[in-house]
Amino acid sequence: MSAIADNLQAVQARIRDAAVLAGRSPESIRLLAVSKTWPLPSVIDAADAGQSAFGENYVQEGVDKQTALAGRHLDWHFIGPLQSNKSRLVAEHFDWVHSIDRLKIAERLSAQRPTHLPPMQVCVQVNVSGEASKSGCAPADARALCQAVAALPGLQLRGLMAIPEPTDDPAAQRAPFRQVRELFENIRAAGLPLDTLSMGMSHDLEAAIAEGATIVRIGTAIFGERNYS
Numbered sequence: 001m002s003a004i005a006d007n008l009q010a011v012q013a014r015i016r017d018a019a020v021l022a023g024r025s026p027e028s029i030r031l032l033a034v035s036k037t038w039p040l041p042s043v044i045d046a047a048d049a050g051q052s053a054f055g056e057n058y059v060q061e062g063v064d065k066q067t068a069l070a071g072r073h074l075d076w077h078f079i080g081p082l083q084s085n086k087s088r089l090v091a092e093h094f095d096w097v098h099s100i101d102r103l104k105i106a107e108r109l110s111a112q113r114p115t116h117l118p119p120m121q122v123c124v125q126v127n128v129s130g131e132a133s134k135s136g137c138a139p140a141d142a143r144a145l146c147q148a149v150a151a152l153p154g155l156q157l158r159g160l161m162a163i164p165e166p167t168d169d170p171a172a173q174r175a176p177f178r179q180v181r182e183l184f185e186n187i188r189a190a191g192l193p194l195d196t197l198s199m200g201m202s203h204d205l206e207a208a209i210a211e212g213a214t215i216v217r218i219g220t221a222i223f224g225e226r227n228y229s
């Protein structure tokens with residue numbers, strides 16, 4: 001078995017254990033393998049081990065991998081900051097976008113989504129780390145942004161995404177995830193049928209699952225430490 005296949009099994013075990021501890025069904029949590037910076041053979045190893053959903057942060061890198069793996073019916077999620085001038089490529093190639101942080105980018109994806117494709121599945125990214133992060137909308141703006149995004153054709157609003165500041169303290173990890181879940185529940189109570197909480201990475205997936213994550217986005221624990229050079 002490849003190291004990546006081993007790592008995938010270990011991550012799936014962590015997800016199962018965290019779900020059981022939280023009294024949740026392990027099937028309610030989807031594993032997104034974050035393959036940014038990793039070359040094609042790593043993605044193929046993971047796909048051969050049964051992994052079907054992949055997350056990418058850089059548009060062209062993601063499109064290149066999709067093109068090379070077109071026959072495999074994988075799901076591709078765009079999870080990085082999205083610039084307006086890259087939105088068309090994303091609209092034409094990805095299945096999901098987790099990083100909607102302003103209406104303008106959602107409007108562009110809506111207008112640019114080809115009509116022969118299913119609606120783009122989208123999450124609104126919320127900034128729960130204040131000044132420490134520039135990505136994501138302010139929590140106070142999330143509901144209005146969700147309402148506006150939900151009204152756009154070509155998009156299906158699924159939920160919220162967040163990337164809290166990293167910390168090793170499990171109790172401190174849970175607080176921002178709880179904030180996102182409460183926001184999610186408020187928005188659902190306002191009538192939007194959200195079903196997705198995209199939160200939790202290699203170092204904090206247990207805390208995210210304890211607070212209700214339905215998609216965990218895992219890179220390092222599957223593929224190893226990234227080298228950006």
Ligand SMILES: *Cc1c(COP(=O)(O)O)cnc(C)c1O
Nearest residue numbers: 034079201202217218219220221
């Ligand atoms: C890189 C990245 C991840 C994966 O992080 P790891 O710590 O390697 O698991 C998840 N989400 C987003 C948005 C990322 O950019």
